[in-house]
Amino acid sequence: MFVFRSPEQWARGLIGCTPEQARANTGWDVEADGLFEAPPVNVIVGEEAHTTIFVSLRMLGLGADRVVRVGVDDQGRMRADELRATLARVRGPTIVCAQVGNVNSGAFDPLRPIGDAARAAGAWLHVDGAFGLWAAASDRLRHNVDGIELAHSWATDAHKTLNVPHDCGVVFCADADAQRSAMNVTAAYLVRGVDEAYNAYDWVPESSRSARGLGVYAALRTLGRAGVADLVDRYCRLASRMADRLRVADGVEILNDVGFTQVLVRFPAPGDDAAAADRRTRAVAAAVQRDGTCWLGTTTWHGVVAIRVSISNASTSDGDIDRSADAILRCARAVEVPA
Secondary structure: OOOOOHHHHHHHHHOOHHHHHHHHHHOOOHHHHHHOOOOOEEEEEOOOOOHHHHHHHHHHHOOOHHHHHEEEEEOOOHHHHHHHHHHHHOOOOEEEEEEEEEOOOOOEEEEEHHHHHHHHHOEEEEEOOOOOHHHHHHHOOOHHOOOOOOEEEEEOOOOOOOOOOOEEEEEEOOOOOHHHHHHOOOOOOOOOOOOOOHHHHHHOOOOOOOOOOOHHHHHHHHHHHHHHHHHHHHHHHHHHHHHHHHHHHOEEEEEEOOOOOOOEOOOOOOOOOOOOHHHHHHHHHHHHHHHHOOOOEEEEEOOOOEEEEEEEOOOOOOHHHHHHHHHHHHHHOOOOOOO
């Protein structure tokens, strides 16, 4: 889930301040005047930014092809040096979208140098942390999000790590006034108390909504920080176990550095060219799905087909990983590769 859930919140995030600050900084009040004829907004993303960013840009009418892309390393991490050079070239309101937890490799963008560069340039930094943000709960993995406090907004999913229902996303904004000014609803019949009690419609797009946060609250209340850390650590350990079980077999390649919850697997045979290895990998994935021991799908990673194993189920055990690895290897040995 991307943090900017509506045009109004996106606009506020892009300017990165309250209406009064926006008017002073740019001569434009997005909430009052909209985006028509507004100062152009720069959106800077890594080459492997998640697709939800581009969906959001299309929905807002800002255009998915107008982003400025920054190069990444071999694990999909944004290169901070290229970001600094990019920020030096652009002018006007700018938002930088960083990523913690690449959807394929699980890699984390280097947040501290990215945050320092964004702050120096006066840019708004958003962190897309759909599943990686939870690394902050773990003593062993917290280094992956070093510098996360330099961001202005963050978003994460609860269903991936906490295993609550799918429509439970969490948004954080460093400036409460900026978020509320973008979202709040005023009407004569909405009478506010003198104590300014919390009203959900001041912070989210919906005026009528179910209590989706209840499942997240219950999970966090039950697990506590130690329990969440245990979940995250266990997912990562199980991902490493899966990679270790697979990589020792002939005709198996692990394509990523397995440091979080994702494993990318490819099945080239001796003599296979890239196209043949792609077909073989797809055939293995289809065979595993038919086998039914576990479920996995394919992805594209650096121009080649890979099987993506993502560990995110709280009930998964070491035994489940071993049975799944055995099934994958069994299917790989038996698969018939289409011509």
